[in-house]
Amino acid sequence: MTAASAAPRGRPTIIDVAARAGVSKSLVSLALRGSAAVAPASREAILAAAAELGYRPNAAAQALVARSSRTVGVLVLDLHNPVFAEILDGVLAGVRARGYRTMVVTGSDAAQERPELDKLLEFRVEGLVLVSHRLDAxxxxxxxxxxxxxxxxxxxxxxxxxxxxxxxxxAGAELAVRHLVALGHRRIAHLGGGDDPVARDREAGYRAAMAAAGLERQITVLPGGLDDAAGYAAARAALAQRHRPTALFVVNDFAALGALAAVADAGLDLPGQMSVVGFDGTRLSGLRSIGLTSVAQPLADIGRLAAERLFDRIDGRRTRARHTVLPAALVERATTAPPRRPTTTVG
Amino acid sequence: MTAASAAPRGRPTIIDVAARAGVSKSLVSLALRGSAAVAPASREAILAAAAELGYRPNAAAQALVARSSRTVGVLVLDLHNPVFAEILDGVLAGVRARGYRTMVVTGSDAAQERPELDKLLEFRVEGLVLVSHRLDAxxxxxxxxxxxxxxxxxxxxxxxxxxxxxxxxxAGAELAVRHLVALGHRRIAHLGGGDDPVARDREAGYRAAMAAAGLERQITVLPGGLDDAAGYAAARAALAQRHRPTALFVVNDFAALGALAAVADAGLDLPGQMSVVGFDGTRLSGLRSIGLTSVAQPLADIGRLAAERLFDRIDGRRTRARHTVLPAALVERATTAPPRRPTTTVG
DNA sequence: CCGTGTCGTTGGAGCGTTCCAACAACGGCC
DNA sequence: GGCCGTTGTTGGAACGCTCCAACGACACGG
Structure with a gap:
């Protein structure tokens, strides 16, 4: 009655293993998943047969019957920006820890994001981590x-x-400003990040901290952007002002690197004549040859925590939305110092 | 006879759509894939029903029956290194262009790589791109x-x-050496990358170019590594030598940034007293505040081409292995210049 | 010695889709 | 006016797996 003597085409299936071990496919399925109900002798025969045939379970079939793909999807805004690469790394670690697979897509341009996510949804990913995005509400x-x-x-x-x-x-932005104020700076300009929602928060923190320090009248926000070139341009504009600031708080590390170059090009001594603080705390800022003082985000934690939250939903079916805000921490490095000619303290 | 009046649990399937449109599931399948054999009226009814129900094809079921997942797997050695992040970006673009999905894993540590790849194989990915790896042959x-x-x-x-x-x-390494030789350098040291196979090739290029320039006796290879800290340490060792070199050719950009810091710490003028050349051409090296002269790899092209090669195999079933070697190009920036006290030309 | 319970094992149904053979309806042709 | 080809449509099988109800064998207690 053993029908499966025909040569198995393609990859071996559970049925091929069953035929070889002389048992039914059901028992193979049981044994492969480590059920205690399988007799030791059968288990060994099955495992041996599977090894000999080079059997590999077919995840698509498992997903179909289990109605769960054990896969999560991740959208990454821009892999070139180290911030996102580092967060992605954390997400991958968190997902791996749970034995799930990860499908990663990047949103090359804004219009691509939706179709890419649709592809993930067709795969019935059990959840989605968006490492930033450009979707409308x-x-x-x-x-x-x-x-x-x-x-x-x-x-x-x-x-x-x-x-x-x-x-x-x-709060992170406030940290940066307070650090500069503590060093004795008063004319602290902010190089902004345009209409990016995250950039807006940082700008708000800057404004609040300046006001709290009694420096409302010193508030200067220069339109910038999130990359090197934008930071360079914004810093040039800042340095060209009538009352040149003594310190720059830049929207992110990437742009801060541009600002650093502008300061050097202007022949200013860093940090003696100009202090610069970035935001993100990517490994980039910590490189010895850069040594940028920066407000560090716990990037790997963000990624890992995002994965954890997702799994809370995947298995715990929690209903209310949870919003986790992690603290930022100032990492003081080589680009900040007291201003050379301390500003006279007024009132 | 329309049995499917029961409320569909979970996501709607092709059968729910069929019931709603008043046709068979086969016709729905046909219509959804745009078959010309479907009558216009039926097609419209089906499309409308699908839209109303929010139907989404189930990729797992499609993969099962089609025996093809339309998915490729990608292993990335280390997302923190911008080189790999940039190549990955190219791979994702190439895969997306073909309408395939991508499953990405990172090999956190060497021992993890194999199990992670096994997970991908269980998904029956149709191919694998390894953006570097630590597998044995x-x-x-x-x-x-x-x-x-x-x-x-x-x-x-x-x-x-x-x-x-x-x-x-x-050849890229030779380019770097020839550039330095052309500037007038003779004592050119190489900061190596350990036993990494790519690093070995670069070292070989360094040795060959030095020999070709008649500088065999100047060949100095310092044991280094692939990151910032290793580059810093190796550069310190180089600078402490009796006959200090006038130029450093570093195994990659990441390590070169460490070398840059060591040069600065030693109080040497850059590039006046010490020139530094990196390798990789990541965006990092091009940042204004860094301006590292580097041998650039066409990173995005590598990724995209890797994807292309994979698809050649996936559909064309090509048998012979193909090995593509892309040219590197020297990008001259701010860290190289003629040596301040030109070495006297001997012989 | 037969009923009952346990242990190990089994065939069949079903997951959502595609493919295929087959079918009904219909018009044109000889 | 029966036959044929075309057009549009259909049910069933298959993909590889998991789950479930049910099975035979065996030991044990009454």
Whole structure:
């Protein structure tokens, strides 16, 4: 009655293993998943047969019958920006720890994000981690209605089924300003990041901290951007001002590197004549030859925590959205110092 | 006879759509894939029903029956190193262009790589791109026997079914040395990268170019490593030598940044008293505040080409392994200049 | 010695899709 | 006016797996 003597085409299946071990496919399935109900002798025969045939379970078939893919999807805004690469690394670690697989897509341009996410949803990923994104609120909420969603680094769009994990950008910015104020700076300019929601929070923190230090009248925000070139341009504008600032608080590390170059090009001594503080705390800023003082986000933690939150939803079916805000920490390095000619303390 | 009046649990399937449109599931399948054999009226009814129900095809079921997952797997050695992040970006772009999905894993540590790849193989990925790796030759060949494999940046392990795409590391290193020689340098030291196979090629190129320039006796290779700290340490050792070199050719950009810091710490003028050349051409080296002269690899091209090669195998079933070596190009920036006290030309 | 329970094992149904052979309806042709 | 080809549509099998109800064998207690 052993019918399966025909040569198995393609990869061996559970049935091929069963035929070889002389048992039924059901028992193979049981044994392969380590059921205690299988007799030791059968188990050994099955395991041996599987090894000999080079059997590998077919995840698609398992996903189909289990109605769960054991896979999560991740959208990364931009892999070139080390911030996102580092967060992604944390997400991958968190997902791996749970034995799930990860499908990663990047949103090359804003219009691509939706179709890429659709592909993930067709795979029935059990959840989605968005390492930043450019979706409008309605789209994001529609997606959250289909699957669990955790957004990392952004907190502006909320809704049922959308957890967020991010850094306290406001407080972080305040930290930067307080550090500079403590060093004796008064004319502290901010190089902004345009209409990016995260950048807005940092700007708000800057404004608040300046006001708290009694420096409302010194508040200067220069329109910048999130990359090297934008930081360079914004810093040039700052340095060209009538009352040149003695310190620059830049929206992120990437742009701060541009600012550093502008300071050097202007022939100013760093940090003697100009202090610079960045934001993100990427490994980049910590490189010896850069040594940028920066407000560090716990990047790997953000990634790992995002994964954890997702799994809370995947297995615990939690309903209320959770929003986690992690603290930022100032990392003092070589680009900040007291201003050379201390400003006279007024009133 | 319309049985499916029961509320569909979970996501709608093709059968729910069929019931709603009043046709059979077969016709729905046909219509959804755009078959010309479907009557216009039916097509519209089906499309409308699918839209109303929010139907999404189930990729696992499709993969099962089609015996093809339309997914490729990617292993990335280390996301923290911008080189790999940039190549990954190219791979993702290439895969997306073909409408495939991508599963990405990182090999956190060497021992994890194999199990992670096993997970991908269980998903029946149709091919694998390894953006570097730490597998031994036997393991790699065993994997290549199961699925198409393209290795990016490494070329040392070959075998049937293994294509490689990488930069001409030897020639690139020669470019760097020739550049320094042309500037008038003679004492050019190399900060190596240990036993990494790519590092070995670069070292070989360094040795060859030095010999070709009649500088065999100046050849100095200092044991280093692939990161910032290793570059810093190696550079310190180089600078402490009796006959201090006037130029350093460093195994990669990441380590070169460490070397830059060591040069600055030693109080040497850069590039006046010490020139530094890196390798990789990551965006990092191009940042204004760094301006590292570097041998650039076409990183995005490597990624995209790796994806292309993989698809050649996936659909064309090509048998012979193909090895593509892309040219490197020297990008001259601010860290190289003629040596201040030109060495006297001998012989 | 037969009923009952346990242990190990089994065939069949079902997951959501695609593919295929086959079918009904219909018009054109000889 | 029966036959044929075309057009549009259909049910069933298959993909590889898991789950479930049910099975035979065996030991044990009444």
């Amino acid at each position: 309605a789209t994001l909420r529609a997606i959250a209605a289909e699957t669990a969603v955790v957004v990392a680094t952004r907190r502006d769009v909320t809704g049922p089924g959308i957890d967020t994990v991010c850094t306290d950008d406001r | 036997a393991t790699l060949r065993a994997i290549a026997a199961e699925t198409a494999v393209v290795v990016a940046t490494r070329r040392d392990v070959t075998g049937p079914g293994i294509d490689t795409v990488c930069t001409d590391d030897r």
